[in-house]
Amino acid sequence: MGRCEYIPANIAIAEGAMAAGLNFFAGYPITPASDLFEYLAEKLPGRGGVVVQFEDEIGSINAVVGAAWAGAKAMTATSGPGFSLMVEGLGLAIMTETPLVLVDVMRAGPSTGVPTKTTQSDVYQVRFAAHGEYSIPVLVPWSAQEAFDLAVKAFNIAEALRTPVILLTDAALAHTWERVEIKDHGEINIVERRPPCNPPEKFKLYEPCENLVPRMAYFGEGYGILVESLAHDEEGYYSPNTEAYERLVRRLVAKIERNSHLIVDNEEYLTRGAEYVIYAYGSTARSAYAVVKELRREGLRVGLFRPKALWPFDAKSLKKATESARKVFVVENNLGKMVREVERVLKNKEVIPVNVIDLEVPPPDKISEEIRRWL
């Protein structure tokens, strides 16, 4: 049976990951993600899992990739500077189509920045930092409960699509304590990677099924697999020719985009018939929600569109939610990131960036002050 606990989002993620079947965690200490790591170090070994501190974030992510290929459900957690070091290993996971979950708890950069405080300045880093062509799911919870729920979902997406998944939070949310319903393993829907349906001599590790996702065998099962970081054909052979390369990278992108129904989810609040729609995500959306309620009390037809996944970008739902809107405000705790995606999708709307930098969380009055200038 599940239970309710009063915990912060970092711990909720650890609980969600364990409920989803996490059995391997490798990490390196970094503020504000360390307490997630420490909690797992206490809890996971008792449940049969492994928790190891590696020599750096590079070692951690590569160990997670290796563990996934030995059959584990594996995760690591870090923040901006650590993510920078993990980018290379993340690229390996993308190329080899390795299921894993990478938790990124945003702080304030560039460089060491402000380790203990929050911003939302790394939303591009998690999506675009690795080189080459790819698409990667990025989930962005706004509460401790949602952190738990999306941790479970992150593992399910990773397994279903054989892909790394980013679970993106921030320093404020990480240490926001809330009541969280912690469901047991048996109470939640768990997705597992699809095993081979062919005998080893016929099995191809990168041959896609109809949903563009290949089946997965792992080490020790007798399939003689080759996990290959070079551009490869369906068997995993290095193929430095345009045809094979293009086929590979088009599929790597398409398997995420075409299966976006498994990833995207949004919460809409009073968007129907709204004259103004606020687009906000993560901890900032909590303040944006308060702003919507405040402006509604004044009789203004304002609504909130809150994506629970930043990427793949759910253009269809956003277009629908903003059909009646004259203006769309994109509220972010950075100098303007997702606003570019919103502008790209809503070409004929007035899209207004509301960039409120606040090392805590942008307070509602700072946001509404900005928005009121445009009403």
Added chain:
Amino acid sequence: MNAHPLDKYLVTKRLPHIWCPGCGIGVALAAILRAIDRRIHEGALKPENLVMVTGIGCTARAAIYVSFDSAHTIHGRAIPFASGAKLANPKLEVIVLGGDGDIAGIGGNHLLHAARRNMDLTVFMITNMVYAMTGGQVAPTTPTGMYTTTTPKGNPETPVNVIKLVAYQGANYVARASTTHPALIERYTYRALGMEGFRFIEIISPCPEIFGRHIGFRDPVELYEEIKKKSKYKPKPSLEESDLDWERGWVLGEFIERNEPGYLKRIGRV
């Protein structure tokens, strides 16, 4: 058609391999496979549990040619990848192959920490004293004063003694062999596969095309003979005799043999 008794461990349709004529990597791989074959014949090792993890470089290409499970990962990161696989499934026998740049250069930090943990892996480092795949740049093992394409006036640095580095961190097994003495490679691999903890085997190997030719060896056989002359086997050598010195040569042998608990035992995973 099995033209060779080791063909069963190779995906022969992927051959010919990329290694240059006179390169030692194929000799090293064959000796390693012979030792693996012996362990499998004894019933001490199941082929399906064997995993070869490599990074990037000439040596790392070995992962592409073997028929058992393997991973050709990224430059320098084979050891943490291999550690993750071994920790997640302790039944696996995980071996890492890499060049000196891969293992001791870009991967040096992972190497020393894996040795310190006594991580249950066998790591082979093929030392050819140069970055070969990229065209002959200086390696952490390049002898002082030697010409490379990035040290045109001679290498000003002292080469790393990886034998000492790994031994001082507490690895269970540390040995050095040479492709001019393949029987030693086979013997050391065989021993390493019967142990727990961190096992490290350095294999000196001639690179006639990128190393030898650049320093004046016109012929692969000439370089081979030179390396053979410089490689001196010694039973139970001391760490003080482990320096890699182009002028005075180097010692082959088993420098360290301990039976300390491996990492998996230390965390109660065995």
